[in-house]
Amino acid sequence: MNPHFASLVLGLAAQAESALAGQLPPGAEQLGDQADARQIAQTLIDTLVMLEAKTAGGLEADEKQLLTQALTALRFRFVKGAGH
Numbered sequence: 001m002n003p004h005f006a007s008l009v010l011g012l013a014a015q016a017e018s019a020l021a022g023q024l025p026p027g028a029e030q031l032g033d034q035a036d037a038r039q040i041a042q043t044l045i046d047t048l049v050m051l052e053a054k055t056a057g058g059l060e061a062d063e064k065q066l067l068t069q070a071l072t073a074l075r076f077r078f079v080k081g082a083g084h
Contacts, residue, residue: 001062009048009063013070016044020077038081045074 018024019041052067059067 001060001066005059005063006066009051009067009070012044012048012051013074016041016048016074017077019044020074020081038078041074041078045071045078048074 019037022037024037024040048067048071052071055063055067
């Protein structure tokens with residue numbers, strides 16, 4: 001597994017998890033009223049989805065698994081949070 005790819009996926013996933021927990025990432029306060037944690041989480045998840053689409057067919061099996069597992073967990077958490 002490429003460590004840079006893993007770092008990118010894990011970093012984006014961690015930021016999305018934090019946003020889903022209501023914690024804004026550093027610098028988000030500069031967005032002012034647009035600093036909505038749920039919207040930031042959605043944007044980060046969308047970024048991972050785009051990464052998945054752009055790398056389709058070009059990832060090693062473990063890289064694909066990492067990305068798929070991260071997205072599955074984040075999507076579940078996002079949907080689960082919508083009910084509250």
